[in-house]
Each structure stands twice: as C-alpha cells, then as structure tokens.
Amino acid sequence: MRASAGASIISLSPTTINRLIWSYPSLGFSIYLEDRYLGEFYDVPISTDTEVDFTPNPAVLAMREADGEAIAAGRGVFHTVMPGQVRLNGAARVGLFRRVAGFDPRASAAPVGAAAAAASVTGLAPASGRVEAWLSVEGFDATSRLVGEAVVYQESTFVELARVRMTTPALCQSDSVGVLQFNFDLPPGGYMIGLSARDSLLHASGAWRVPVFVPPSLPGRLEVSDLELACGVDQGRRDTPFAKTDYEVYPNPRLRAPKDDPFGFYFEIYNLIQDDAGKAQVSIEYEIRSMKKDRRPFFVKAVNPRKNDPVVSVAKVDDVPGRARFQYVSANLADQMPGPYRIDVTVTDLANSFVVKKSLEFELVP
Numbered sequence: 001m002r003a004s005a006g007a008s009i010i011s012l013s014p015t016t017i018n019r020l021i022w023s024y025p026s027l028g029f030s031i032y033l034e035d036r037y038l039g040e041f042y043d044v045p046i047s048t049d050t051e052v053d054f055t056p057n058p059a060v061l062a063m064r065e066a067d068g069e070a071i072a073a074g075r076g077v078f079h080t081v082m083p084g085q086v087r088l089n090g091a092a093r094v095g096l097f098r099r100v101a102g103f104d105p106r107a108s109a110a111p112v113g114a115a116a117a118a119a120s121v122t123g124l125a126p127a128s129g130r131v132e133a134w135l136s137v138e139g140f141d142a143t144s145r146l147v148g149e150a151v152v153y154q155e156s157t158f159v160e161l162a163r164v165r166m167t168t169p170a171l172c173q174s175d176s177v178g179v180l181q182f183n184f185d186l187p188p189g190g191y192m193i194g195l196s197a198r199d200s201l202l203h204a205s206g207a208w209r210v211p212v213f214v215p216p217s218l219p220g221r222l223e224v225s226d227l228e229l230a231c232g233v234d235q236g237r238r239d240t241p242f243a244k245t246d247y248e249v250y251p252n253p254r255l256r257a258p259k260d261d262p263f264g265f266y267f268e269i270y271n272l273i274q275d276d277a278g279k280a281q282v283s284i285e286y287e288i289r290s291m292k293k294d295r296r297p298f299f300v301k302a303v304n305p306r307k308n309d310p311v312v313s314v315a316k317v318d319d320v321p322g323r324a325r326f327q328y329v330s331a332n333l334a335d336q337m338p339g340p341y342r343i344d345v346t347v348t349d350l351a352n353s354f355v356v357k358k359s360l361e362f363e364l365v366p
Contacts (some may be wrong), residue, residue, distance in 0.1 A: 020326065034334045055075075080206055088198075089138045090197060091208075094130055097130075099227065100270065128217040130183065130185055131214065132181055132228070133181070137178050147162070151194050161184075162186075186214050190214075191211070195209070220271060222271055222354040227265050228265060228266045229253075232250065233249050249328065257365065265360065268325065282353065283316070284316070286315075287343070288310055288344075290341055
C-alpha cells in the first residue's frame with residue numbers, strides 16, 4: 001500500500017504484532033494495518049464483527065470536492081491539478097431551465113455524433129431541459145487568459161453526451177474573478193457535469209464535478225426554473241452563453257453578494273394558461289430573509305422571541321402575453337447586515353391556482 005501526499009506513518013511494535021497506522025487528515029480517516037506473523041507484510045485486521053474496509057470521511061471528502069481540491073471516482077480520490085501546477089480557486093453550480101417555443105436566442109450543446117447515436121440506443125428521450133453549468137474562478141489569471149471546458153456524462157453509464165469549450169470569461173464583481181457558463185440541452189435523466197479551467201500558459205488549473213437531474217417536462221402545468229444569482233447584467237440581446245431574453249445575465253456561483261454592489265437574480269416561468277386573447281395572469285411574490293441564527297440564551301428567546309421578517313417583500317400580479325415569463329429582479333441590500341440570507345419566490349398561475357415555490361440561499365458580504 002502506498003501513502004499519498006499528506007499521509008503520516010506511525011509504527012507501533014508490541015511484542016506479538018507489528019502495527020502501522022497510516023493517517024490521512026486531508027481525507028478525514030486513518031488506515032490500520034497489522035503484521036500478524038512478523039514477516040514485514042502488513043494487511044488489514046481480521047474481524048468478524050467490525051468493518052475493516054477503511055474509507056474517507058464523507059463530509060470531509062464532500063467539502064474537498066466542493067472546493068475543487070479533489071475528485072472521487074469509484075473508490076479512488078484524485079487531485080484536480082497536474083504536479084507543479086497551481087490549483088485555481090473556484091466554485092461550480094448548475095441551474096435547470098426549459099426551452100420555450102418561439103423564443104430561442106440561447107446557444108446550447110446537445111448530444112452529437114457517436115455520443116448521440118449511443119444515447120439513442122439507450123432510449124434517451126428528446127431534450128426537454130436546458131442545463132446551465134456555471135463556473136467562477138478567482139485569483140490567478142482569472143480573467144485575461146482563462147480557458148474552460150465542460151463535459152456531460154450520463155450518470156448511470158458515464159457515456160459522454162456533450163462537450164463545450166469557452167475562452168471568453170466575464171468579470172464577476174471585480175477584475176480578479178472570472179465567470180464561465182456552459183449550456184446543454186438534455187433529455188430527462190441523471191447526469192454528471194465535469195468542469196475544468198486553466199490559464200493559457202498552463203501555470204494553473206482546476207476541476208469540478210456537479211450532478212444534475214433533469215425531470216420530465218410537465219405540459220400544461222406551471223413550472224419555474226431554478227433561481228440564478230447574478231453578479232452583473234447587461235441590457236440587450238447578444239449571441240453569448242450568458243444570453244437570456246433581453247439581458248446578458250452573468251452568474252454568481254460563489255453565492256456571495258457584496259452588500260454595496262447592485263443585487264439581482266433571474267428566473268423563468270413556464271406553461272402559464274392563456275385566455276381567449278392569448279394572455280395569462282400570474283401572481284409573483286419575492287421575499288429575501290436573513291438566515292442568521294439567534295444566539296441569545298434560550299430563556300431570553302423564550303421571553304422575547306425575535307421576529308424573522310423579510311428584509312425585502314414584494315407581491316404583484318402581472319398580465320403575460322404568452323405562456324412564459326422571463327424575470328430579472330433587482331433589490332437594494334446596502335442597508336442590511338452581512339450574513340446568510342435566503343430568497344423565496346412564490347409563483348401562482350391565477351387561471352388554475354397552481355403554485356410553485358423556489359428558494360436560493362446566499363451570503364451577503366461587506
């Protein structure tokens with residue numbers, strides 16, 4: 001057995017058995033080995049009632065994967081950068097949207113070539129979900145020579161379905177943070193999206209992996225996309241991965257919003273019921289609420305409970321010319337205290353009283 005970087009070896013030598021403990025603090029576990037016959041051959045202990053198959057701590061491994069420091073594949077855990085390279089600091093997230101008839105300005109990578117043929121053999125249905133994969137890279141060469149790539153695998157078979165490359169990142173809140181967006185049209189099912197980024201001189205790189213599930217579309221029933229926190233928005237339609245309706249929305253997958261900067265988020269509403277004049281009517285409610293924990297003693301909280309009223313609350317009814325609504329929401333949070341917050345959006349189709357709720361948590365920072 002071979003110890004990876006960061007492992008420490010401790011040798012214990014009782015009179016009857018030699019023991020080794022290989023400690024992997026970066027993975028949150030240790031491996032205990034025994035030389036039962038004093039022949040300098042170490043193996044896992046023998047036990048009939050105790051699990052001896054050592055595995056990384058799931059919480060520690062999940063944290064390292066979320067930070068882009070490691071990637072697990074089966075029973076293996078791998079570094080995300082090549083030896084001698086600097087690891088890029090980044091964050092990756094995905095958002096699920098739908099295609100809308102009569103509105104199609106946004107480019108996506110769909111299954112093509114041999115991958116599409118393999119997908120058709122496995123019985124994949126036609127694409128019904130538009131998945132946006134968002135990657136934010138901070139620090140080293142984040143904006144000048146950043147190159148990114150994303151690949152979609154079918155989760156059950158790991159067949160590659162689509163791959164797309166991007167070389168034109170946008171700025172996110174500062175000139176040291178670059179954002180990339182990769183769009184895919186996918187049929188219903190489970191997928192794994194792998195994202196990577198590097199600088200053009202190959203000095204730094206990073207890799208991330210995000211699972212996503214695309215549910216079947218629900219014709220005739222109200223649907224709402226995921227909420228997309230924005231670090232910036234530009235008016236006007238353009239042929240870029242960031243294009244929405246009349247906006248370019250630059251995603252903020254870090255989910256950290258400076259309190260003094262403009263704040264906004266984007267979402268879409270589908271399958272509204274139209275009247276005879278071709279119009280729909282929808283009720284939309286927005287609430288932004290602080291999620292900061294009340295750390296007062298319990299007897300103080302019992303006597304004087306703290307109200308958790310929303311810091312932003314808006315309700316409105318709109319007439320929509322069609323069956324879809326594309327909504328960008330801006331708010332002023334400059335007067336709020338830094339800390340964790342949650343966005344709650346409640347959408348009601350007034351034609352049939354169907355209700356859909358979506359939420360997104362973020363951090364307001366100084």
